[in-house]
Amino acid sequence: MILLGLTGSIGMGKSTTAAMFAEAGAAVYDADAAVHQLYAAGGKAGVRLAPRFPEAVGADGSVDRPVLSRLVKADSDALAALESLVHPLLRAERSGFLEAAQAADAGVAVFDIPLLFETRAQGSVDAVVVVTAGLEVQRARVLARADMDAEKLALLLSRQTPDADKRALADFIIDTGHGFQSARNQVAAIMAEVLQPGWKPT
Secondary structure, eight states, rough: EEEEEEEOOOTOHHHHHHHHHHHTOOOOEEHHHHHHHHSSOOHHHHHHHHTTGGGGHHHHHHHHOOHHHHHHHOOTTTHHHHHHHHHHHHHHHHHHHHHHHHHHEEEEEEEEOTEEEEEEGGGGGGGGEEEEOOOHHHHHHTTTTTTTTTTHHHHHHHHHHHHHHHHHHHHHEEEEOHHHHEEEEEEEHHHHHHHTOOOOOO
């Protein structure tokens, strides 16, 4: 089974592209969705985080992400503590996903990880797919969101690896700035290539 890491900056169309990979027959793991599930009421994260971050965990076991974020920013040791508690849960989630994908005989598994490079997760996949679009396309998409403005966008982008750097590190690039069908064609081409017998990234 070929493992692909899928990433891209905000507004580039990564989530839509992940859905296209699923339509093309790949098993897709959504890292953000996995975190949301762990942090939800009854999720596995609440029990683990409560002793270290009691203010961020509700009575139902749900984790309040804004509160948790403030606690981490206010304590230099808190981020390391948080990662030591949550990362084992995420590794278990990924392992379960891979087992299910292998049982389903999936030829390709795609890991949709927004901070793939920032968390140095590219070493755990066979190849990296970066989703991109022109700067004006990106800004128009993001600023159309109800909860977004130019200042917030600038802050988010400052925390992410620049798009040009991501593209330089990619094995494959999907440009979503030319419409859905173009993106689907690019996804199909990648799937066809990596499923060739003996394929290895260049």
